[in-house]
Amino acid sequence: MKQNLFQTSVEPLLDYFNHFIPLNAGEKQFVMDLFKPRLYRKRQYVLQEGDICTQFNFVVRGCLRMYKIDEKGNTHIIQFTSENWWLMDIGSFHGKAPSELNIDALEDTMVFQVSYENLIELYTKAPKFNLIFRVLIENSFVSLQKRLLQNISSTAEERYLSFIQNYSHLTNRLPQVQIAAFIGISPEFLSRLRSKQVRAKS
Known part of the structure; x- marks a missing residue:
């Protein structure tokens, strides 16, 4: 069994x-x-x-x-x-x-x-x-490289939009503080970004 x-x-x-x-x-x-x-x-x-x-x-x-x-x-x-x-x-x-x-x-x-x-x-x-x-590790390396470039060249809003796109399956599973730490911003600023996105869709 x-x-x-x-x-x-x-x-x-x-x-x-x-x-x-x-x-x-x-x-x-x-x-x-x-x-x-x-x-x-x-x-x-x-x-x-x-x-x-x-x-x-x-x-x-x-x-x-x-x-x-x-x-x-x-x-x-x-x-x-x-x-x-x-x-x-x-x-x-x-x-x-x-x-x-x-x-x-x-x-x-x-x-x-x-x-x-x-x-x-x-x-x-x-x-x-x-x-x-080998393919798995190569794909992982490409993803981490893109994330590094994003962290040094993108705005907080662009990083948030990228997170939504790449981790859409996790947006409702993760606490706001975890998402903010991943993006590199404060939870309060993340809350403002989310409110802005809601207003833009309405």
Whole structure:
């Protein structure tokens, strides 16, 4: 019975991989053997600053955030990750170095995790995944590069509109303070931006 439940719960991950390249039965079994399910409760840490990131996380349901707290206690959110997205501190994961970032759950969140060692094993047993993860990392790099350029060249309103476009599925799930920290503005200024958008639509 437990095995059937596991097979059912891993389907979103298998569907994700199949979207890139169809998997055969053996490759699906590798995924089921090497990826481990994990439930994080709301506010529970997935990674804390100073620890080494040992897992690459695929979100089945829920929402994670990756962030940095500066010396003044301000929170700078780098990324939100929800259903069918991935999250890790790539430098810590591949370099086995202490992380400068935190990852926690903004909702009760179910993930499938793969360790560095198991990921390498997956590449060796099924080279198809080497291509899948290369594309995945490249897409992630492009997204972070766009976000960096946006942060240094766009207005607060432009960043807010971009957030609505890219994270439309999260706008009603995230507290205003979290969205403001991601955009890099105060919650009060975000409230004014939202009011402006409402007036513009009316």
